[in-house]
Amino acid sequence: MASDVLVVAERSGGQFGDITFELLGKAKEIASALGGKAGVVLLGDTSGVDALGAADVVYTIDDPSLSNYNPEATEASLIGLLRQVEPRLLLMGTSTYGLDWGGALSVAWDAQLASYVVGLSLEGSDIIATSQLYGGKLFAEAVLDGERGIVTAIGGSFPAEAGRTGGSPEIVATSATASAGKVTFGAIKEPDKSGVDITSADLLVSVGRGIGSQDNLELVQELADALGSPLSASRPIIDQGWLPKPQQVGKSGQKVKPKAYLSFGISGAPEHLEGMRNADLIISCNTDENAPIFDVAHYGTTVDLFDLVPELAEKLGQ
Ligand SMILES: Cc1cc2nc3c(=O)[nH]c(=O)nc-3n(C[C@H](O)[C@H](O)[C@H](O)COP(=O)(O)OP(=O)(O)OC[C@H]3O[C@@H](n4cnc5c(N)ncnc54)[C@H](O)[C@@H]3O)c2cc1C
Known part of the structure; x- marks a missing residue:
């Protein structure tokens, strides 16, 4: 059975979100217990790759159509990459990324999917995912005992520090290509920052x-x-x-x-x-x-x- 764990990096304005480091920390833990590698998938250009030192390997899909958010193109290239690398587990945030692609990838790659995950552990070779459902009123445990699994995790569930350690990951430029589809990128609309700023309040x-x-x-x-x-x-x-x-x-x-x-x-x-x-x-x-x-x-x-x-x-x- 495959033993590598892959994380899809989330990047906005050139910065990786905390979720990337949270998932990378978890990927390291599970991959090392399975005897595999912790990898990160970097979509679009390779800027900021130095921040991913905790990974064993970074797979880049350097394609201009992925530099801006495009669900259709990304889904196609991720499926291509998954078929090349064949990891045991793919980790994404229950964010726009995971919500957009999690279900589609699980069907296309024939993988078990657990969403809204807040806890992830190993029992033997089974991956146990705990999902938080119904607004947090219910916790459900799923056993990912198949050959392939996808987990979308809720941000803030794992410590980000574990994924921020330094190192020199192998960089693998992949040939997974984004196929042109019906969706084209328009523009990023930044939220209105005028008025009350709640982010800097004590x-x-x-x-x-x-x-x-x-x-x-x-x-x-x-x-x-x-x-x-x-x-x-x-x-x-x-x-x-x-x-x-x-x-x-x-x-x-x-x-x-x-x-x-x-x-x-x-x-x-x-x-x-x-x-x-x-x-x-x-x-x-x-x-x-x-x-x-x-x-x-x-x-x-x-x-x-x-x-x-x-x-x-x-x-x-x-
Ligand atoms: C993709 C997506 C993104 C989302 N993004 C966000 C987001 O950014 N932020 C967000 O907040 N939600 C977000 N939501 C919605 C989220 O799932 C919840 O629906 C929402 O947070 C519920 O808001 P609430 O707690 O105010 O309302 P409710 O869940 O209805 O809770 C109201 C609470 O008030 C309590 N209450 C009632 N009367 C009183 C009283 N007199 N005194 C004291 N307590 C009382 C009740 O017991 C209840 O627990 C998102 C949902 C989705 C699907």
């Missing part, structure tokens, strides 16, 4: 659907003002147009790492946790004691936010 007050209505936002805004903190929110608040997009925390919003993150009426879905789980201190208010936000919170209360927030704002405002 303290964040964050609000979720538990707030109930737009009118009630005033309550948490008063608390944020009393604490001198910006107001951030989960995605439903942004989707309903109650706060601007730059104030969204999470997978499809901003990644924040304040010294303290105070959340009110946020359940703690994986996509939200991805944006804030690295905060130094997390304090959460949620009436549901089983809400997954309490799995990452350092302190929590099941008091109703409508009782707590006004009183807190009043006390702090005095």
Whole structure:
């Protein structure tokens, strides 16, 4: 059985995301236990390859059509590469990458697929993947006992440090080519960075659907003002147009790492946790004691936010 583990590197604006190093650290651990190599697939140009020193081998697919995000071209070239290298396991983030390509690659490469993975280990030669499902309410274990497996992992699940060690990986320029398809790259639209900047705040007050209505936002805004903190929110608040997009925390919003993150009426879905789980201190208010936000919170209360927030704002405002 094959024993190599490959990671698809995620790069934006010339920088690798933490997920690349998290997966690379995990790839090293599993590949070395299986007696194989930890490899990274680098799509598009080879800039930044020096940062991938922890890998044993870097497979480059140097094709201009891959320099910008193009799901169709990338899928075709990844399938080509997988058929050449035939690793035991392919790791991607449960990001745009993994969500776009995970299912398609598993069908085309005839591989078992585990998505939304937060834990990965080996039992003998079986790969055990733990997935976080239904907004973190359920954990499911999948045994990847076939010849080929694909795992898409949720960002923040593994330490990135393990994938940042130095070294001189072998660089292999592959002949996997991207086929021209119907999808062409248009432009990158950068998010509007004007207005409130939640990424540089030491303290964040964050609000979720538990707030109930737009009118009630005033309550948490008063608390944020009393604490001198910006107001951030989960995605439903942004989707309903109650706060601007730059104030969204999470997978499809901003990644924040304040010294303290105070959340009110946020359940703690994986996509939200991805944006804030690295905060130094997390304090959460949620009436549901089983809400997954309490799995990452350092302190929590099941008091109703409508009782707590006004009183807190009043006390702090005095
Ligand atoms: C591809 C993708 C990307 C996504 N990106 C993001 C993202 O970037 N950021 C993000 O946040 N989500 C994102 N989501 C959505 C995510 O899956 C969740 O749906 C969302 O985070 C839920 O928001 P919430 O916690 O505010 O709402 P809910 O899950 O509805 O939770 C509301 C919580 O409020 C509590 N509550 C209710 N009333 C009170 C009260 N009076 N006092 C205290 N607590 C109360 C409830 O117990 C509940 O736990 C994404 C989803 C997908 C599929």
